[in-house]
Amino acid sequence: MRLYFKFFDMHLKSQMQYKASFFLTTLGQFLVSSTTFLGINFMFSRFNIVEDFAYEQALLCFAVILMAFSIAEMLGRGFDLFPRMISNGEFDRALARPRNIIFQVLVAKMDFTRLGRLFQAILVFIYAIPNCGIIWTWDKITTLSLMIVCGSLVFFGLFLVYAAFSFFTIEGLEFMNIFTDGGKEFGRYPFSVYGKNILRFLTFVVPLALFQYYPLLYLLDREQSAFFMFIPLIGVLFLLPSYAFFRIGLRRYISTGS
């Protein structure tokens, strides 16, 4: 863990070498996610309710997913840039070091400009939390925290799958963005608005709904069972197959070197 913070410190130092660029990119990230926010805003100014979710409730969704995504992206950016790490040989260097390989990929890159998005998510929370009509008891607060933490972990698992794919091919990885960036974009509305089949897919295959739609029902008192409160934890299980897939890719890489 100490080593992790050491890397953290190094990345921060590196990025602070270019202060103007750092602040502009952060600002840019903030503005880009603002457009998404405006999108929701316009949508609800025409229709007051989308699939019986009110404006503030959808905003809560948006904030959860944005926050989970930006945390995952800030810390797991190494996986996002993993194809490059393989092609420029940095990965070989990592293999020649006496540390766990996933740890090394994780610390290879950290991107603090994603703070812009995180900041936006916090702002939306500040607005949505008092206005969405939820009475914030301890169990609701726990649910919300679980949604964010487990959400980051699910996104993290997706990054891991993305990285694992790049062991097999460097081309055509864009389709993975449907789940990562796409998940973030679509996740601004509760996933049920996209219909039964999509919801099923996002429950059982790529478990994005597990930390968004179901616990939201609990937050809004539409489901009373405490089970819904802990559904995000089930989503974390997604890390297991992702990790296994990554190990398979790694074994293949070591035996082919390509």
Place this chain on the structure above:
Amino acid sequence: MITLQNINKTFRVAKRQAGFGRAVKALFSHEYEIIHALSDISFVIGDGEMVGYIGPNGAGKSTTIKIMCGILTPDSGVCEIDGRTPWKERIAHVREIGVVFGQRSQLWWDVPIIDSFELIRDIYKVDEKLFKNNLDELTELLDLAELLKTPTRSLSLGQRMRCEIAASLLHSPRILFLDEPTIGLDAVSKIAIRQFIKKLNTERGTTVILATHDMQDIEALAERILLIGKGKILLDGGLDELKKRSSEHKTLVIKYSGNAPEICEGMAQSEAKEGRLVIALDPAVLSVSDAIAHLASQTEIIDVSVSGVSAEEMVAALYKEYQI
């Protein structure tokens, strides 16, 4: 102690063909080509040896080094380094080795060198006292004192390479792999790095495996040479031995004033200009001193130089001989 026995490695490379139609077809079905990167590579390198590993581009040098570093697994064969199989006990193995890839940096671009060094200390869990000793020693030998506070991006290539080498030695590895350590460096930096490697080998007893195209590196450093071509070890032996084997001819260059001298048996004229003569000499027929005496008796000699075969020529001759 490094032992490689009958190491084989093949790569499957997708065939790419020109033309749009074929490119589309390649999306759905790949034709593969099997490339034998290494076939039956065997050698033993003892502790404290300094070995030059040479061969043309694509001969399999990097593949062998990657296998010895635990980055790749071979298809078959045994590789044992200090009693460990690199790819099976990766973490324990890489703790004992240092690797310098001449064309890739392991230093952080934007932070001072010393920060990179301290990070490496933490990655390898180097004991604080040992780290300090190593750092002091390396700083002195490689003349790094001025550079430690500078970020990598403001260093020249030569300075950077000195830092790279230091970075690979902070954890006192027993074996050092160098892949083209002097590529693109100026003469002064090259000499400094060679001297350092020599010293490291004699004083610390570090085993050094040097893969390079720079024959001066080989001449200055390696006592033993491994020549690889098309995935096979072609030669394994001392540098002098190889030179003798390839050719015993000496080259004699004289400058003279006055009449051009006649050459006699055992000499072959390879170049003649006004006042200058280059002669290939076969020492088995005519000794060097006799040859000079013979020429001096005919004309006024201003300058003489005698040289054996250079490593560069030798390797070129070897490549030609083995058609690699």
